[in-house]
Amino acid sequence: MSGTSDVQGLRSEPKVRAALTRYRVMAWLTGIGLVVLVCIGMPQKYLDLFGGGDTVVGTVGVAHGWLYVVLLITTFDLGNRVRWSWKRMILTALAGTIPFLSFYAEHKNTQAVRSQLARQ
Amino acid sequence: MEQDRWDDQDRRRPPTGRVVAISVAALLVIAACSVLGVWQWQRGHVVVTEPPAQQPITDISEVVDGGASGDLAVLAADEVGRPVEVRGSYDPDLTLLAPGRPLDGALGSWVIGIVVLEDGSGVPVVRGWLPDGAEVPATPTGQVDLEGVVQPPEASDIAPSNQVLPAGQTWVVSAADLVNRVDYPVANAYVTLDTPEAGLQAVPPDDPGQATRRLDWGNLAYAAQWWVFALFAVVIWFRAVRDERIVTGQDDPGEPQENGPANGAGGRDMSGAR
Numbered sequence: 437m438s439g440t441s442d443v444q445g446l447r448s449e450p451k452v453r454a455a456l457t458r459y460r461v462m463a464w465l466t467g468i469g470l471v472v473l474v475c476i477g478m479p480q481k482y483l484d485l486f487g488g489g490d491t492v493v494g495t496v497g498v499a500h501g502w503l504y505v506v507l508l509i510t511t512f513d514l515g516n517r518v519r520w521s522w523k524r525m526i527l528t529a530l531a532g533t534i535p536f537l538s539f540y541a542e543h544k545n546t547q548a549v550r551s552q553l554a555r556q
Numbered sequence: 557m558e559q560d561r562w563d564d565q566d567r568r569r570p571p572t573g574r575v576v577a578i579s580v581a582a583l584l585v586i587a588a589c590s591v592l593g594v595w596q597w598q599r600g601h602v603v604v605t606e607p608p609a610q611q612p613i614t615d616i617s618e619v620v621d622g623g624a625s626g627d628l629a630v631l632a633a634d635e636v637g638r639p640v641e642v643r644g645s646y647d648p649d650l651t652l653l654a655p656g657r658p659l660d661g662a663l664g665s666w667v668i669g670i671v672v673l674e675d676g677s678g679v680p681v682v683r684g685w686l687p688d689g690a691e692v693p694a695t696p697t698g699q700v701d702l703e704g705v706v707q708p709p710e711a712s713d714i715a716p717s718n719q720v721l722p723a724g725q726t727w728v729v730s731a732a733d734l735v736n737r738v739d740y741p742v743a744n745a746y747v748t749l750d751t752p753e754a755g756l757q758a759v760p761p762d763d764p765g766q767a768t769r770r771l772d773w774g775n776l777a778y779a780a781q782w783w784v785f786a787l788f789a790v791v792i793w794f795r796a797v798r799d800e801r802i803v804t805g806q807d808d809p810g811e812p813q814e815n816g817p818a819n820g821a822g823g824r825d826m827s828g829a830r
């Protein structure tokens with residue numbers, strides 16, 4: 437292994453920070469959308485709670501699908517910049533499909549990127 | 557040439573087995589996502605037909621307005637047959653019978669009233685069917701909240717006869733006829749009630765209207781999303797194969813900050829997205 441900062445090559449720290457922000461925003465939006473979908477939308481549609489109907493599934497569900505697509509893009513962008521392994525990218529992407537786990541993944545990823553930046 | 561360099565780097569531990577496993581898994585995921593996308597694409601292209609009767613109930617003023625001169629002055633073709641709600645009060649001075657109307661094999665009359673809306677315009681309402689010889693029920697008084705199906709006005713040529721009718725009768729339900737009988741604007745349509753008053757029978761709508769046809773955009777969006785996931789799998793697959801071949805097993809996914817390329821001489825430029 438050669439010199440750390442050189443090998444890690446995070447030469448454009450502001451860009452990494454921006455990518456991290458983009459990822460975090462999308463992780464939170466997608467995470468909240470998923471929780472609303474699972475905790476309100478699904479019971480409304482399938483258990484006839486909250487007045488029944490599919491208003492939440494019809495709106496939040498559709499939005500969540502596209503938010504998740506953007507989350508995938510921001511995940512790959514950030515992962516590329518900070519040299520995540522492909523496994524971490526997959527785990528991060530999969531975590532985005534599980535309610536609440538997405539928030540934990542976001543927290544761990546943010547910690548990891550920040551310590552990586554601090555170490556430079 | 558590229559291949560040669562990789563082979564050179566991989567001398568310590570040829571990752572062929574893992575690369576093959578990753579590739580098989582990736583291809584399965586890509587195939588699954590693509591197939592799901594095609595499935596949603598086909599579902600999205602099934603044309604959904606929606607008869608007007610199945611549309612949600614809407615206020616009559618959203619469909620046709622006797623006081624309007626623009627779009628709402630006449631009933632649009634795709635609004636015929638829609639369920640509507642009419643709120644107002646019956647004009648106590650207007651009750652008409654349209655004779656010569658069969659229902660279930662018997663001959664009778666339609667009982668026609670006009671409900672005056674809040675804005676002062678009137679909506680012709682077919683209150684129901686009355687068998688010949690029966691007495692016309694009194695017009696309901698006060699505020700009414702009625703549900704029925706909106707129909708286009710009848711043309712004068714459907715009149716079974718051109719014989720002159722006694723006062724209080726008319727051959728057709730038409731605003732053109734009704735405006736001569738009242739002193740307020742009347743909607744150019746009529747509503748036939750779902751549940752008539754006692755003594756009357758419901759008149760089924762003559763014109764069920766045209767079913768609307770549309771693509772299902774929700775399914776088309778899902779199709780696009782599945783293909784994005786397939787694309788993501790492709791990107792990760794390339795990335796995984798490259799990592800496996802370059803890093804030769806020294807990659808630790810849990811600690812990305814320690815992911816120095818083991819033999820960095822390759823100039824592993826990760827900044828460019830692939």
